[in-house]
Amino acid sequence: MPTRSSEPLPASFYARPVLEVAPELLGCTVQHGATAGVIVETEAYHEQEPACHAHVGLTPRTRVLFGAPGTAYVYRSYGIHALLNAVCEDEGVGAAVLIRALRPIAGFEQMRERRAAGGARTLRDRDLCSGPGRLTQALGVQMTENGTSLVDGPVLVLPREAPTEQVVVSERIGITKAAELPWRFSVAGEENVSRPWPWRSPRSGTRRTRAGETT
DNA sequence: CATGGGATTGACT
DNA sequence: GTCAATCCCATGC
Numbered sequence: 001m002p003t004r005s006s007e008p009l010p011a012s013f014y015a016r017p018v019l020e021v022a023p024e025l026l027g028c029t030v031q032h033g034a035t036a037g038v039i040v041e042t043e044a045y046h047e048q049e050p051a052c053h054a055h056v057g058l059t060p061r062t063r064v065l066f067g068a069p070g071t072a073y074v075y076r077s078y079g080i081h082a083l084l085n086a087v088c089e090d091e092g093v094g095a096a097v098l099i100r101a102l103r104p105i106a107g108f109e110q111m112r113e114r115r116a117a118g119g120a121r122t123l124r125d126r127d128l129c130s131g132p133g134r135l136t137q138a139l140g141v142q143m144t145e146n147g148t149s150l151v152d153g154p155v156l157v158l159p160r161e162a163p164t165e166q167v168v169v170s171e172r173i174g175i176t177k178a179a180e181l182p183w184r185f186s187v188a189g190e191e192n193v194s195r196p197w198p199w200r201s202p203r204s205g206t207r208r209t210r211a212g213e214t215t
Numbered sequence: 216c217a218t219g220g221g222a223t224t225g226a227c228t
Numbered sequence: 229g230t231c232a233a234t235c236c237c238a239t240g241c
Contacts (some may be wrong), residue, residue, distance in 0.1 A: 043222070045222075051222070052222090053222085056238070056239095059237080059238070060237075060238095061236075061237055061238075075222085075237095076221095076234090076235050076236055076237095077221065077222065077223055077235090077236095078220095078221060078222095078223050078224080078233080078235080079221085079223095079233070079234030079235035079236075080223070080224075080233065080234055080235075081223050081224070083222060083223085085222085098222060100222085118224095119224085119225070120224085120225080121225075121226085122225090131223070131224070132222070132223075133223050133224060134223090134224080143235095143236090172222070173222075174221090174222055174223070175221090175222055176221090
């Protein structure tokens with residue numbers, strides 16, 4: 001039972017350009033019940049670019065995306081995984097930050113149980129939340145949390161305790177539209193990040209680092 | 216109402 | 229490297 005060391009981030013934190021919020025969420029904590037982890041990877045999405053679900057306009061599915069900043073947008077991906085986003089910018093604007101990876105800090109055993117129940121075979125600490133579908137599984141975040149408040153819970157986002165880390169920028173992962181936008185943010189040297197496939201290497205030799213610059 | 220496409224993961228060749 | 233699993237919903241007839 002982790003003691004909440006501080007109050008959740010206020011809605012005003014999210015009511016800003018999504019490209020500001022996405023890197024600033026790095027280092028913040030996502031907490032759900034007894035499980036929690038520090039955000040180490042995010043991606044920004046905005047209605048004005050086609051990779052964002054809100055790009056198609058207001059529909060039953062995207063309603064939450066156009067809602068109040070600080071709301072959780074949870075959607076099902078590939079029919080299997082629930083992906084967690086934080087709705088940003090003003091109400092009426094469709095924008096959100098996808099939480100792609102966490103460094104687990106509390107509730108390790110419960111995370112392991114949930115991940116094992118979900119079929120995971122590797123249960124090292126760094127496999128628990130190193131991917132957008134993995135972290136929701138580990139934290140027990142489901143579609144039922146779609147539309148709930150990240151300020152009032154049940155899923156909470158708490159401010160970071162340590163100041164600025166080294167932010168690494170790169171292209172978003174797993175999308176086909178607007179894939180060139182450098183809207184993915186992670187922490188330099190962080191091990192608990194998602195790696196759906198090796199980061200682009202033209203021909204031979206596996207590149208370890210692929211990134212733009214820091215801020 | 217039928218169809219098709221994912222902001223993924225894990226297993227396998 | 230390839231591939232299947234499986235659900236929500238946008239789109240089109």
